[in-house]
Amino acid sequence: MFDRVVSSFRQRLSSLPDKRTGKNTRYGMEDAALSGFSVFFTQTPSFLAYQRMMEGSKGKSNAQSLFGVHQIPSDNQIRGLLDPVAPEHVFPVFEEILQVLEKQGQLANFRSVADTLLIALDGTEYFSSSQIHCSNCSSRTLKSGKTHYFHRVITPVIVCPDKPRDPVPES
Template sequence: MMEALACDHLVQALHQQLAFRPDDRTGKHTPYAINDAARGACAVFFPQSPSLLADQRRMDQAKGRSNADSLCGSEASSCDKPLRTLRDPVAPAQLFPVCEGISGALERAGHVAACRTFAGQLLMAWDGTEYFASQEMQCARCAQRTHAQGHVTEVHQAMSPGMVAPGRHEVIPVEPACITPPDGHVRQDCEQVAARRWIARQAGRYRWVTL
């Protein structure tokens, strides 16, 4: 039997994982907590405004509380630039335990068992997504797309796996696989290579499951 898993439970799991996030800043240059920056990144999925800060201000004026506060427990609001300054140096892999913790909570609540199909198998669907693109900004984790006209676009991409089942509208997302060359590699990454890295990394977690 599946247990109800409220949003508050997922937010609590997020807070527990973020409590271990490193913060090597010193002095007076710490007006915003790094955990608030991470929570703000999650709250950005809920706005109805052009930016997170604009949405927080709108909700603060209308209801006296923003969604970053009520949904993710953030204590301070900031414009986009300070939040990006805090988040950008963080490697995505440092936040993967958040995905594992939340998927574990869903599994314990019985939601993963409801996805099992014939002979207890779990179906894992994969899809690639691009979440950043620029012809002016780049970083070491960017992949490059060269256009026919000769200009280059720097992009961030990921493979987003999720547990699915016939007849179910719900999808249980699991830890993503970043499409970026590992340290020491100069060749462009691709979806197939990223998927193989994910399978190797998750082999222990899913060794008792037929995928």
């Protein structure tokens, strides 16, 4: 099941717009996006260092074995590749994953009152600068009059009372 979702995810991500030209295409857009996504499956400060350590000690990293990442870009390379991609290009990926999970019956055990899904929301600010900004940045004016730019994200999680979280197996 997990492999089917990742395969669908990879296929969608391979069509993300890529503004690179010439020979500057060492990493595929899908590898960058899947590497970024796989960060949520590790609890380490440095994603790339952890993946390289796993590859050295076990022969394969989680990014390779769980997500089929061919080459793992660094955090900065991931940002450089994905920052220009408008969020609208990624939205269909989440809809498709939800459809696959529904079709496979994976959401049935999470349904509660009136056959609904309970969604917990968590928000975080993941970029912050007083100098660097883009057209998608939010901004706030500080008391000093200085403008501060930032990005925020809301992360939805399907939850169900009395259901333990199923961990993803390590490879």
